[in-house]
Amino acid sequence: MSRPILEVSGLTMRFGGLLAVNGVALTVQEKQVVSMIGPNGAGKTTVFNCLTGFYQPTSGSIVLDGEAIQGLPGHKIAHKGVVRTFQNVRLFKDMTAVENLLVAQHRHLNTNFFAGLFKTPNYRKSERAAMEHAAYWLDKVNLTEFANRPAGTLAYGQQRRLEIARCMMTRPRLLMLDEPAAGLNPRETEDLKQLIGMLRDEYNVTVLLIEHDMKLVMSISDHIVVINQGTPLADGTPEQIRGNPEVIKAYLGEA
Numbered sequence: 283m284s285r286p287i288l289e290v291s292g293l294t295m296r297f298g299g300l301l302a303v304n305g306v307a308l309t310v311q312e313k314q315v316v317s318m319i320g321p322n323g324a325g326k327t328t329v330f331n332c333l334t335g336f337y338q339p340t341s342g343s344i345v346l347d348g349e350a351i352q353g354l355p356g357h358k359i360a361h362k363g364v365v366r367t368f369q370n371v372r373l374f375k376d377m378t379a380v381e382n383l384l385v386a387q388h389r390h391l392n393t394n395f396f397a398g399l400f401k402t403p404n405y406r407k408s409e410r411a412a413m414e415h416a417a418y419w420l421d422k423v424n425l426t427e428f429a430n431r432p433a434g435t436l437a438y439g440q441q442r443r444l445e446i447a448r449c450m451m452t453r454p455r456l457l458m459l460d461e462p463a464a465g466l467n468p469r470e471t472e473d474l475k476q477l478i479g480m481l482r483d484e485y486n487v488t489v490l491l492i493e494h495d496m497k498l499v500m501s502i503s504d505h506i507v508v509i510n511q512g513t514p515l516a517d518g519t520p521e522q523i524r525g526n527p528e529v530i531k532a533y534l535g536e537a
């Protein structure tokens with residue numbers, strides 16, 4: 283039986299006179315892929331920023347696994363297993379691919395100062411485990427051969443996959459991807475689709491997605507939430523959304 287991992291209701295975010303998000307509701311069941319779609323400027327990224335504690339929502343409730351998290355600082359929400367990527371790739375471009383994964387591992391590392399200074403057996407063990415974990419995820423996203431290449435020199439699609447691997451290093455429960463297919467070619471988009479499906483099926487990760495690529499959204503989502511000008515417009519299965527006249531109107535700019 284699936285159960286809700288994330289329940290959002292009445293989410294509102296005001297920037298001065300602009301109501302960027304107005305009463306958004308959203309339920310994400312465990313191990314689902316849920317997509318949030320809507321025209322440019324609809325408020326999707328603002329919702330992500332509220333969910334991850336980057337913004338303090340003006341009002342509304344955000345419940346993660348039964349616990350209210352609205353207004354908590356970002357690092358506390360991240361500690362509860364919520365991780366995200368951003369619209370623009372945010373890797374350490376001069377660091378290698380494997381180093382980018384190791385920096386994400388810090389929460390699981392033995393960072394005791396003296397242990398590090400004297401390289402105690404426990405410290406070495408935790409270092410080795412971190413490297414093995416990084417190697418595992420590099421392999422899962424097909425980047426093993428690029429382990430020692432600076433991240434900034436990888437192809438764009440590879441950088442996107444590396445970002446997702448970096449998220450997975452923290453063993454997330456809820457993975458939030460902001461336009462992961464932006465700038466990808468059809469082949470890379472297909473690889474991304476396979477990767478997201480694998481994360482859900484094999485690693486029990488729940489995925490919340492913002493995406494403009496409708497082919498990807500329709501093929502991968504269990505549920506779709508549509509927002510327009512900050513306001514919820516529709517939600518349902520891909521079939522329900524595809525045929526919804528309000529959604530079609532909003533996308534044609536008539537709403």
Ligand SMILES: Nc1ncnc2c1ncn2[C@@H]1O[C@H](COP(=O)(O)OP(=O)(O)OP(=O)(O)O)[C@@H](O)[C@H]1O
Pocket residue numbers: 297300302320321322323324325326327328329
């Ligand atoms: N920090 C901020 N201060 C003021 N206005 C903001 C801020 N962040 C977002 N906005 C405004 O809120 C509205 C919603 O923006 P948001 O980026 O959430 O939309 P979006 O649906 O993610 O758009 P896109 O699909 O183009 O990324 C826009 O009018 C934007 O200009």
